[in-house]
Amino acid sequence: MSKKDTNARELPALHRKMFGMSFYGWILMPAVILLAFITLYPCFWMIVMSLLKVSTRPGMKNEFVGLANYAGLFKDSLFLQGWVIQGKYVGISLVVEFILGFAIALFLNNLKRSANVITTIVLVPMMIAPVAVGFLYLYLFNSSFGWYYWFLRSIGILRQGSILGDMNWAVAAIIIADVWEWTPFMALIFLAGLKKVPLDQLEASKCDGAPPIRRFFDVVLPNMVSVIVIGVLIRFMDIMRYIDTIFVMTTGGPAGATKTVSYYLFDVAFRFFDLGRGAAHGFVLLLVTIIIAQAFVNIMKKKGVQR
Amino acid sequence: MAAKSRETKAPRKAAAGAQETIVHKRTPFMRILTVVLLAVWIVWTLAPLLITALSSFKTAREAFATPTYGDWKGVWNIFRFQPTLVNFRTLFLIEGFWPYIWHGFVASIGSALIAVVMGTLGAYGLSRGKFKREGDISFWIISTRMAPAVVVIVPLYYIFRRIGLLSTLPGLIVAYTTFNLSFSLWLIKGFFDDLPVEIEEAAFVDGDSHWAVFTKVAVPLAAPGIVAAFVLCVLMSWNDFLFAAVIGGHRAKTVPVGITELRTTVEVLWGPINSATIILIIPMIALGVLIRKYLIQGLTMGAVRE
Numbered sequence: 001m002s003k004k005d006t007n008a009r010e011l012p013a014l015h016r017k018m019f020g021m022s023f024y025g026w027i028l029m030p031a032v033i034l035l036a037f038i039t040l041y042p043c044f045w046m047i048v049m050s051l052l053k054v055s056t057r058p059g060m061k062n063e064f065v066g067l068a069n070y071a072g073l074f075k076d077s078l079f080l081q082g083w084v085i086q087g088k089y090v091g092i093s094l095v096v097e098f099i100l101g102f103a104i105a106l107f108l109n110n111l112k113r114s115a116n117v118i119t120t121i122v123l124v125p126m127m128i129a130p131v132a133v134g135f136l137y138l139y140l141f142n143s144s145f146g147w148y149y150w151f152l153r154s155i156g157i158l159r160q161g162s163i164l165g166d167m168n169w170a171v172a173a174i175i176i177a178d179v180w181e182w183t184p185f186m187a188l189i190f191l192a193g194l195k196k197v198p199l200d201q202l203e204a205s206k207c208d209g210a211p212p213i214r215r216f217f218d219v220v221l222p223n224m225v226s227v228i229v230i231g232v233l234i235r236f237m238d239i240m241r242y243i244d245t246i247f248v249m250t251t252g253g254p255a256g257a258t259k260t261v262s263y264y265l266f267d268v269a270f271r272f273f274d275l276g277r278g279a280a281h282g283f284v285l286l287l288v289t290i291i292i293a294q295a296f297v298n299i300m301k302k303k304g305v306q307r
Numbered sequence: 308m309a310a311k312s313r314e315t316k317a318p319r320k321a322a323a324g325a326q327e328t329i330v331h332k333r334t335p336f337m338r339i340l341t342v343v344l345l346a347v348w349i350v351w352t353l354a355p356l357l358i359t360a361l362s363s364f365k366t367a368r369e370a371f372a373t374p375t376y377g378d379w380k381g382v383w384n385i386f387r388f389q390p391t392l393v394n395f396r397t398l399f400l401i402e403g404f405w406p407y408i409w410h411g412f413v414a415s416i417g418s419a420l421i422a423v424v425m426g427t428l429g430a431y432g433l434s435r436g437k438f439k440r441e442g443d444i445s446f447w448i449i450s451t452r453m454a455p456a457v458v459v460i461v462p463l464y465y466i467f468r469r470i471g472l473l474s475t476l477p478g479l480i481v482a483y484t485t486f487n488l489s490f491s492l493w494l495i496k497g498f499f500d501d502l503p504v505e506i507e508e509a510a511f512v513d514g515d516s517h518w519a520v521f522t523k524v525a526v527p528l529a530a531p532g533i534v535a536a537f538v539l540c541v542l543m544s545w546n547d548f549l550f551a552a553v554i555g556g557h558r559a560k561t562v563p564v565g566i567t568e569l570r571t572t573v574e575v576l577w578g579p580i581n582s583a584t585i586i587l588i589i590p591m592i593a594l595g596v597l598i599r600k601y602l603i604q605g606l607t608m609g610a611v612r613e
Contacts, residue, residue, distance in 0.1 A: 024436025031429030127595035129546035145371035
C-alpha cells in the first residue's frame with residue numbers, strides 16, 4: 001500500500017470518471033476481460049470436468065460421476081508413485097541449481113571487466129526450448145554414439161548398460177538436463193542480489209573482525225532472502241510446469257522411473273483421453289503447487305523477520 | 308531511469324574493487340580458482356551446443372564416430388568431418404519443415420502482439436489508476452502466470468474442441484496468450500511504476516488528453532520494457548511444446564512438435580533432428596542476447612533487477 005503516499009500529489013482531474021469509470025479503468029478493461037475468458041473460464045471448466053466422465057468424442061453426452069475421478073486418482077499407484085518421483089526430481093534439481101548457482105554468482109561477482117562477456121555466454125541455455133534441451137541430451141547420452149556416454153564409460157563411472165535405460169541413471173539424466181538449462185537463471189538472480197548487498201555493512205563486519213564465513217552468513221545471506229525466495233519459487237513453479245524434456249528423453253520410462261505427476265497428467269489426458277480424470281488430476285496438482293509455494297514463502301518470511 | 312541506475316552502480320563497483328568483493332579476498336589462489344571453475348562451467352555450458360551444431364553438418368557415419376572407451380585422443384573426432392548440408396536438405400525437402408517454422412513464427416508473433424498491446428494498456432491502467440480492489444486484481448493477474456501449463460491445457464483442450472479452435476493457428480495464438488498476457492502486463496507495469504508521474508501530470512496540465520499523455524509520454528518512456536516483454540513473449544511461445552502438441556494438433560504444428568516427430572518408433576533421424584534443433588535455438592539465443600539487460604527483470608516478472 002505504498003501507493004497511497006504518492007497519491008497525495010496526483011491531480012484529481014486525472015481520475016475524472018467518464019461513463020462511470022476513469023480512463024485508467026477503461027484501458028485496463030480489455031486485458032481483464034480477455035484474461036478472465038482465457039484463465040477463469042477454463043479454471044471453472046476444469047472443476048466441472050473433474051466431476052464428469054467426459055466423452056471421448058465431441059457431441060456425445062458427458063456423464064456425471066461425482067467424486068469418482070478423485071477417488072480413482074488415489075487408488076492409482078502410478079499417480080501416487082508419480083509424487084515420489086516428482087519430489088525427487090524437483091528436490092534434487094532445486095538443491096543442485098541453488099548451490100551451483102550461488103557458487104557461480106559468487107565467482108562472477110569477483111570478476112570485473114570479463115563478467116559481462118561470461119554472463120552472456122553462461123545464460124545461453126536459458127533461451128533454448130526445453131524440447132531442444134531434451135534432444136541435446138538424448139544425443140549425448142546415447143549408448144552407441146553419445147559423447148557424454150563415451151566420457152562416462154571412459155572415466156569408469158559407468159561400467160555397462162545405457163543411461164536412459166537404467167532406472168536410477170534416467171532420473172539423474174533428466175535432472176542433469178534441467179540443471180544445465182536453469183542453473184544460469186539462479187546464478188544471474190543471485191548475482192543481482194549480491195550486487196545489492198550493502199557494502200557498508202560488509203565493511204562494518206570486517207572491521208569487527210568477523211571471519212569470511214561469518215560475514216557470509218550474517219551479512220550476505222540475510223540481505224538476499226527476498227532474492228532467494230523469488231528464485232526458488234519461480235524455479236519450483238516452472239519445474240512443475242514443464243514436461244518437455246522428460247517427454248523427449250525418456251517418455252516417462254524406463255518402467256515408469258521418470259513418470260512424474262505432471263508427466264502422468266499428460267498421459268492420462270492426452271494418451272488415454274480420460275479428460276475428466278485429467279481435470280481432477282490437474283486440480284490436485286494445482287492445489288499442491290499453490291500450497292507448497294505458499295508454505296515456502298511463509299517460512300522464508302518468518303526467517304526474514306527473525307533476524 | 309536506466310541512466311540513473313547506471314550512475315548509482317558505477318561508484319559502488321569502484322568501491323567494491325577498492326575494498327574487496329563480498330566473500331573472497333583477492334589472493335592469487337582465489338583468482339586461479341575463479342578462472343578454472345568458470346572455464347569448466349563455460350565448457351559444460353557450450354559443449355552440448357557445439358557437439359550438436361557440428362553434428363548437424365556431418366554425415367551419419369561422421370556423427371556416430373565415437374572412439375573406443377578411454378581413447379582420449381579420439382575426442383578430436385568431434386572436429387574431424389567434411390561439412391555437408393545433407394541434413395538440412397532432408398529436413399526441408401523430405402520432412403517438409405517450412406510450414407512448421409511459419410506456424411511457429413505466426414503464432415508466437417501474433418500472440419506476443421496481442422499480449423503486448425493489451426498488456427501495455429492494462430499495465431498503464433493498473434499502474435496509474437485507483438481501484439477499489441486493486442490488490443485482488445493484481446494478485447489474480449500474477450497468479451494466472453504461476454498456474455502449471457499442464458493444468459490449464461486440459462480444460463482449454465475441451466473448450467477449444469467444442470468451439471472448433473482445435474488444430475488451428477488462431478487457437479494456438481489464444482492458447483499462448485494464456486501465459487503471455489498476464490506475464491507482459493505484469494512486466495510492463497513494473498516499468499510504468501518506475502516513471503515519475505510528474506512528467507505525465509505536466510503534459511496533462513498543458514492540455515493533452517489522457518490518450519495523448521499515454522501514447523506520447525508514457526509509452527515512449529517505457530519502450531525498453533515493452534520491447535523486452537514482446538521479445539520474451541515471442542521466446543516463450545516459440546519454445547513451447549505442450550500447447551503446440553495438444554492445441555496445435557496436426558494443422559498448426561510448430562518446430563518443437565515437428566522435431567519430436569522425427570523420432571519415430573522405427574528409427575531416429577539424428578541428422579535432421581540435430582539440424583532442426585539448431586534452427587530452433589539459434590534465433591532465440593540471438594533474441595535473448597539482444598535483451599540481455601532486461602532478461603532477469605523479465606524472467607522474474609520484475610521482482611529482481613540487475
